[in-house]
Amino acid sequence: MYIKQLSVFIENREGRLExxxxxxxxxxxxxxxxxxxxxxxxxxxxxxxxxxxxxxKALRENGFSAMLTDVLGVKLCHRVGYLQELLExxxxxxxxxxxxxxxxxxxxxxxxxxxxxxxxKAAAILKETAVELVTQEEIA
Amino acid sequence: MIWNETKECMSRxxxxxxxxxxxVKTVERVYHNVPFYRKKMQELGLEPGDIKxxxxxxxxxxxxxxxxxxxxxxxxxxxxxxxxxxxxxxxGTTGKATVVGYTxxxxxxxxECVARALTMAGVSRNDIIQVAYGYGLFTGGLGAHGGAEKLxxxxxxxSTGNTKKLTTMMKDFGVTAIACTPSYLCHIAETLEExxxxxxxxxxxxxxxxxxxTENMRKQxxxxxxxxxxxxxxxxxxxxxxxxxxxxxxxxxxxYEDHFLPEIIxxxxxxxxxxxxxxxxVFTTITKEGIPLLRYRTRDLTSIDYSPCECGRxxxxxxxxxxxxxxxxxxxxxxxFPSQIEAALLEMGETTPHYMMIVDRVGNLDTLEVQVEVEExxxxxxxxxxxxxxxxxxxxxxxxxxxxxxxxxxxxxTIERSMGKAVHVIDKRKLV
Numbered sequence: 001m002y003i004k005q006l007s008v009f010i011e012n013r014e015g016r017l018e019x020x021x022x023x024x025x026x027x028x029x030x031x032x033x034x035x036x037x038x039x040x041x042x043x044x045x046x047x048x049x050x051x052x053x054x055x056x057k058a059l060r061e062n063g064f065s066a067m068l069t070d071v072l073g074v075k076l077c078h079r080v081g082y083l084q085e086l087l088e089x090x091x092x093x094x095x096x097x098x099x100x101x102x103x104x105x106x107x108x109x110x111x112x113x114x115x116x117x118x119x120x121k122a123a124a125i126l127k128e129t130a131v132e133l134v135t136q137e138e139i140a
Numbered sequence: 141m142i143w144n145e146t147k148e149c150m151s152r153x154x155x156x157x158x159x160x161x162x163x164v165k166t167v168e169r170v171y172h173n174v175p176f177y178r179k180k181m182q183e184l185g186l187e188p189g190d191i192k193x194x195x196x197x198x199x200x201x202x203x204x205x206x207x208x209x210x211x212x213x214x215x216x217x218x219x220x221x222x223x224x225x226x227x228x229x230x231x232g233t234t235g236k237a238t239v240v241g242y243t244x245x246x247x248x249x250x251x252e253c254v255a256r257a258l259t260m261a262g263v264s265r266n267d268i269i270q271v272a273y274g275y276g277l278f279t280g281g282l283g284a285h286g287g288a289e290k291l292x293x294x295x296x297x298x299s300t301g302n303t304k305k306l307t308t309m310m311k312d313f314g315v316t317a318i319a320c321t322p323s324y325l326c327h328i329a330e331t332l333e334e335x336x337x338x339x340x341x342x343x344x345x346x347x348x349x350x351x352x353x354t355e356n357m358r359k360q361x362x363x364x365x366x367x368x369x370x371x372x373x374x375x376x377x378x379x380x381x382x383x384x385x386x387x388x389x390x391x392x393x394x395x396y397e398d399h400f401l402p403e404i405i406x407x408x409x410x411x412x413x414x415x416x417x418x419x420x421x422v423f424t425t426i427t428k429e430g431i432p433l434l435r436y437r438t439r440d441l442t443s444i445d446y447s448p449c450e451c452g453r454x455x456x457x458x459x460x461x462x463x464x465x466x467x468x469x470x471x472x473x474x475x476x477f478p479s480q481i482e483a484a485l486l487e488m489g490e491t492t493p494h495y496m497m498i499v500d501r502v503g504n505l506d507t508l509e510v511q512v513e514v515e516e517x518x519x520x521x522x523x524x525x526x527x528x529x530x531x532x533x534x535x536x537x538x539x540x541x542x543x544x545x546x547x548x549x550x551x552x553x554t555i556e557r558s559m560g561k562a563v564h565v566i567d568k569r570k571l572v
Contacts, residue, residue, distance in 0.1 A: 011554070037523050042514075042550075044521065065519045066519075067520075
């Protein structure tokens with residue numbers, strides 16, 4: 001139901017992001033999607049990778065703070081208003097979206113990755129609708 | 141002008157006689173009234189009668205800031221609480237304050253010493269003085285205030301925090317003297333410059349203390365404001381501001397030796413060093429009633445000169461401070477120990493994260509940034525949580541040291557590890 005996201009803390013200075021990517025490359029970890037949240041002093045790199053455990057291990061060994069977090073991947077269809085309708089269902093239930101970014105999973109459809117204040121509840125709500133969730137296997 | 145010529149210009153022989161008599165009385169007082177000192181003296185096999193004058197000073201035990209902390213709050217008081225009319229407190233090494241108490245006589249002597257210092261700086265009853273030290277538990281505000289009132293000057297109790305109001309009143313009142321920290325004076329000078337108001341003020345002198353500053357800083361601010369600036373020294377354990385001050389010749393700070401008996405020791409061997417040699421400044425208070433201290437180790441490094449001064453005073457002079465024999469920092473006039481930061485960070489979890497304090501001076505104000513490594517246990521995938529963490533660390537530290545800090549999260553293992561004693565401070569201020 002959930003997919004594992006790899007989160008990495010990086011200082012907002014030149015070369016740090018490249019270094020993270022280099023560590024992942026050296027350990028043969030493929031990046032499927034990513035989002036970078038930046039503040040003036042540091043950034044948070046959120047990644048979906050084919051092998052999250054291996055990615056985390058490699059980053060930690062290289063001195064980075066890295067962790068795995070459960071997130072939801074939701075498949076979308078290319079239709080105006082679809083995402084809004086989806087979020088409406090979530091928000092009506094008093095769930096806050098902490099962050100969200102896009103994920104490309106196939107040739108024809110798109111997906112979004114979301115982290116909500118109550119992930120379990122959000123997953124349960126989405127299950128009752130017709131939406132399809134992205135599984136870990138699909139991005140491995 | 142000299143406030144108290146009898147005391148400030150007495151011959152060295154007379155001074156020694158006076159100091160000896162006062163030391164004997166102080167030793168008797170603490171032996172009989174303070175269990176801490178009685179025990180320490182007994183351990184050394186000393187009785188009050190063994191101390192016959194200042195030649196016996198070195199037989200006495202030392203006192204440290206830790207002793208004040210261990211006897212918190214009133215353990216070293218030598219007067220009953222009914223005679224204590226005021227307390228002040230400064231930060232201690234582990235977050236616990238060190239508390240000092242004053243009898244009415246102590247306050248009178250304090251005012252006398254500050255009045256001497258102000259007179260040295262050229263302030264008289266005809267002056268209008270702004271006291272721009274913080275008022276409160278810190279000794280700066282009320283200490284300078286008492287002395288200025290004793291002198292008979294017109295006192296404007298500004299305290300700190302509202303520079304705009306300060307400069308406005310300085311112009312409108314025709315203020316002629318100011319007492320504040322050196323960095324605040326520089327900030328005031330810049331504000332006046334921005335307001336193009338230097339031509340509108342009547343300021344002629346400044347009495348600055350509570351933090352170290354350079355001769356260069358002094359000269360710069362003197363030129364900018366067309367004033368003369370004096371260095372006043374003090375510490376709450378010994379009394380507060382007014383333990384020593386420099387005269388118009390600026391050749392060291394005259395110590396009010398009839399109240400505070402100075403020694404310079406080697407901080408390693410604890411043996412006295414010769415006059416002129418650098419060592420740690422140690423004070424024995426010889427007139428205090430509330431909390432007299434025997435051989436209090438200030439941790440300030442300086443040297444002493446007993447030769448008479450061109451100003452006519454015979455009071456010994458201590459040189460500008462050359463550093464500290466411990467790791468205490470003075471940031472915006474506040475004493476800060478790295479151990480306080482460490483203790484505060486411990487509240488964040490079972491072990492202290494790696495941290496580094498970066499002290500700097502932006503414009504003329506000290507800044508403190510604390511860098512903390514983001515370990516796994518602090519880490520979150522949400523910016524919101526990391527911001528919460530930053531705020532929490534800042535609050536915990538601010539609570540511990542009483543200063544606003546900027547907390548910066550850094551990647552693990554980026555703070556340099558030292559092989560020997562851990563280095564937790566980078567002081568970028570150029571003060572030497």
